[in-house]
Amino acid sequence: MTQRLQDIAASSIASWIPVAILAALPFIVGGSWTFTLGLCFANSIGVLAVSFLVRYGGEVSIGHTFFTALGAYAVGVLDTRFGVSLWASVPLALLLGVSLGIAFAWPSRNLHGIYLAVTTLALALAVPEMINNLDWITGGYEGLYVSTPLVPGVEMGLQRYYLGLAMLVAVAAAVARFRLSRQGMTLLLAKTHPAAADAFGTRRVWARIAVMGISGGIGALCGATLAFSGSTVSPGGFTFWQAIFLLVGSVVSFYGLSLVRVLIGGAFVTLVPQLLSASGAWIPVFYGLSLLGMILLGHYLPRIQKTLARRKGGA
Amino acid sequence: MDQVTNALRGDGIALSFGGIKVLKGLDVEFRAGEITGLIGPNGAGKTSLFNCLTGAYRPQHGSITYAGTSLDGLPPAARAGKGIVRSFQHVALCPDLSVRENVMIGVARNYSAGWASAFLPLSAGRKERQDMAAAADRVLADLGLADSADLLPSELPPGTQRLVEIARAIVGKPSVLLLDEPAAGLNNSETRDLMKVLRKLASTDLVLVVVEHDMDLVMSICDRIYVLNFGEFVAVGTPEEVRGNEDVVRIYLGSDDDE
Numbered sequence: 001m002t003q004r005l006q007d008i009a010a011s012s013i014a015s016w017i018p019v020a021i022l023a024a025l026p027f028i029v030g031g032s033w034t035f036t037l038g039l040c041f042a043n044s045i046g047v048l049a050v051s052f053l054v055r056y057g058g059e060v061s062i063g064h065t066f067f068t069a070l071g072a073y074a075v076g077v078l079d080t081r082f083g084v085s086l087w088a089s090v091p092l093a094l095l096l097g098v099s100l101g102i103a104f105a106w107p108s109r110n111l112h113g114i115y116l117a118v119t120t121l122a123l124a125l126a127v128p129e130m131i132n133n134l135d136w137i138t139g140g141y142e143g144l145y146v147s148t149p150l151v152p153g154v155e156m157g158l159q160r161y162y163l164g165l166a167m168l169v170a171v172a173a174a175v176a177r178f179r180l181s182r183q184g185m186t187l188l189l190a191k192t193h194p195a196a197a198d199a200f201g202t203r204r205v206w207a208r209i210a211v212m213g214i215s216g217g218i219g220a221l222c223g224a225t226l227a228f229s230g231s232t233v234s235p236g237g238f239t240f241w242q243a244i245f246l247l248v249g250s251v252v253s254f255y256g257l258s259l260v261r262v263l264i265g266g267a268f269v270t271l272v273p274q275l276l277s278a279s280g281a282w283i284p285v286f287y288g289l290s291l292l293g294m295i296l297l298g299h300y301l302p303r304i305q306k307t308l309a310r311r312k313g314g315a
Numbered sequence: 316m317d318q319v320t321n322a323l324r325g326d327g328i329a330l331s332f333g334g335i336k337v338l339k340g341l342d343v344e345f346r347a348g349e350i351t352g353l354i355g356p357n358g359a360g361k362t363s364l365f366n367c368l369t370g371a372y373r374p375q376h377g378s379i380t381y382a383g384t385s386l387d388g389l390p391p392a393a394r395a396g397k398g399i400v401r402s403f404q405h406v407a408l409c410p411d412l413s414v415r416e417n418v419m420i421g422v423a424r425n426y427s428a429g430w431a432s433a434f435l436p437l438s439a440g441r442k443e444r445q446d447m448a449a450a451a452d453r454v455l456a457d458l459g460l461a462d463s464a465d466l467l468p469s470e471l472p473p474g475t476q477r478l479v480e481i482a483r484a485i486v487g488k489p490s491v492l493l494l495d496e497p498a499a500g501l502n503n504s505e506t507r508d509l510m511k512v513l514r515k516l517a518s519t520d521l522v523l524v525v526v527e528h529d530m531d532l533v534m535s536i537c538d539r540i541y542v543l544n545f546g547e548f549v550a551v552g553t554p555e556e557v558r559g560n561e562d563v564v565r566i567y568l569g570s571d572d573d574e
Contacts, residue, residue, distance in 0.1 A: 174434040174435065175434075177433070177434055177435070177436065177440075178433050178434050180444060181428075181432070181433035181434075181440055181444070182419075182423045182426055182428065182433070182443060182444070182447065183430065183433045184433060185409075185412055185416050185419060185420055185423070186420060186423055188409050188411045188412055189409040189412070189417075189420055192407075192409050192410060192411070193403075193407040193408075193409065195371060195391075195403070195407065196403060196407035196408075198370075198371070198390070198391035198392050198395070199369055199371075199391050199392075199395055199400060199401050199403075200395050200400065200420055200421060200423065200424060200483070200487075201392050201395035201396055201423065201424035202392060202423075203390065203392040206392075
C-alpha cells in the first residue's frame with residue numbers, strides 16, 4: 001500500500017516538473033520555439049485522443065483528423081465569421097466532437113480491429129474534400145486566420161503558447177481523473193471482458209459508444225487548440241497523413257495517457273519533422289529510423305533500467 | 316415475500332447450438348433463502364443454463380421469471396440491474412484495475428454520479444468513489460483479502476483471483492447470485508473460508524446457486540441439488556437424496572454396464 005502511494009506521489013511530481021519547466025520556457029527561448037511548442041501541446045492532445053481509444057476501447061483509429069478538423073473549424077469559423085472567442089467556441093467544439101463521435105460509433109458499434117480502423121480511414125480521407133466543398137464557410141484552400149484574443153491586452157504569441165499548455169494540462173488531468181471514476185473502471189472491464197461488464201450492468205454497446213464519444217471530444221479539443229495556437233486553419237492540417245502521425249505519436253508514447261507520455265508523442269509528431277526539415281529527400285528515411293529508434297528505446301528501456309539497478313545494487 | 320415467490324424460475328428452457336441440444340426443456344426453481352447446488356459432468360449444460368438465466372444466451376424455448384416477473388428478452392445488463400449477478404467459470408477480472416477497483420465494479424450499478432463528476436473534481440464523484448471503495452474493502456476483509464486490495468489481479472495466485480471475483484459478485488448485495496465453480500483453484504483453507512461466506516450469504520432475500528465440482532463443498536452447504544447430465548435433470552433433492560440416487564452414482568462413478 002505504502003509503495004503504491006509512493007508511486008502515485010512520484011508520478012504526480014513527475015507530471016508537475018515538466019509543466020513548471022514548460023511554463024517558464026517562453027521567458028528563455030525565442031518566439032519561433034514558443035510557436036512550435038504551442039503546436040506540440042495541441043498535437044499531444046490529439047495523441048491523447050487516439051491513445052484513449054486504444055486504452056479504453058481496445059481499438060485503433062486512423063481517422064482522428066475528422067475530429068480535430070471539427071474542433072479547429074468550430075474555432076476558426078466562429079472567430080472569423082462571428083468574432084466569437086475561445087470561451088464560447090471551445091465548449092462548442094467539445095460538444096461537436098462528442099456528438100459526432102457518438103454518431104460515428106452507433107453504426108460501427110459491432111465493428112472491431114482492422115474493420116473499424118478502415119472505417120475511420122474513410123473519415124480521414126473525406127475530411128479535406130469536405131472542407132474544400134464547404135468553402136463558403138471554411139474558406140476552402142485558403143483557410144481561416146484565428147486572431148481574436150482570449151485575454152485582451154496580452155501579447156498574442158504568449159496567449160497561443162499558454163492556451164496550448166493549459167488545454168493539455170486540463171485534458172490530461174481530466175483523463176487521469178476519469179480513470180478513477182465509476183465510468184472509467186467499467187469501460188476498462190468492458191474492453192477486457194465484455195461479458196463480465198454486461199453481467200455487472202454495463203452494456204458493451206454503451207461502452208463502445210461512450211469511448212468513441214469521449215475520444216472524439218478530446219480530438220475536437222486538439223483541433224480547437226491547434227486552431228488557436230497555430231493561428232490558421234486550413235485543409236492541409238487535416239490530411240490522411242496527419243491522422244497517421246497522430247497514431248504514430250500514440251504508438252511512440254506506448255498509448256500512455258499521462259502528461260509526460262502524451263508530450264513525448266506530441267513532440268515526436270511536431271518536432272521530428274521540423275528537426276529533419278533540412279534533410280531533403282532523406283526526410284522519410286530519417287523519420288522512419290527515428291520512429292524505429294523510439295519504439296526500440298521504449299521497449300528496451302525498462303530492461304536496461306532493471307539491469308542498471310541490479311548492477312548498482314550488487315556493487 | 317416468502318422463498319417461493321422470490322424464486323428464480325425457468326420453465327421448459329431449451330437451448331440448441333446448430334443440431335446439438337444443450338438444454339432439453341428444463342424446469343427449475345431456485346428459491347430465496349436456500350443454497351442450491353447445480354452439479355453434473357463437464358459438458359452437462361450447467362454454464363449454459365447460467366448463461367440463459369443471466370441473458371447471455373437466449374433459449375429457443377421456455378421462459379424465465381424472477382419473483383413472478385418475466386426476464387425474457389432482457390439483456391444481461393438489465394438483469395444485472397435487477398440484482399441478478401454471476402461469477403465466471405474462467406476468472407474475468409480486469410488486469411488494469413487493482414483488486415479493490417475490480418470489486419468496486421460489482422457495486423457500480425447502485426451509483427449514478429454523472430459524467431461531469433467522472434472528469435472534474437466534483438464532490439459527487441469523490442463521495443461515490445469513497446463509498447464504493449468502502450463497500451469493496453468490507454467484502455475483501457470478510458474474505459480475508461484486505462491486504463491484497465491495492466494489488467493487481469496478476470499479482471495474486473489463481474485461487475485468490477477467484478475469491479476476488481466472488482467478492483465482486485457479492486459486494487452489490489445481489490438478489491440472485493449464480494456462482495460458476497467458485498472453489499476451482501482454491502486450497503483447503505480458502506475453500507473453508509468460502510463455505511463460511513456462502514453460509515453467511517444464504518439469507519431469506521438471496522437466491523444462491525452454485526455450480527461446483529467439489530462434492531464435499533456441495534454436499535455440506537447446499538440445501539437442494541439439481542443434477543444435470545446431457546442437458547437433462549437426472550435428479551433433484553436434498554444432499555442425502557442425491558447422494559443415494561443410483562443415476563447420480565452411475566454418472567459420477569460409472570457402472571459395470573459402462574465398462
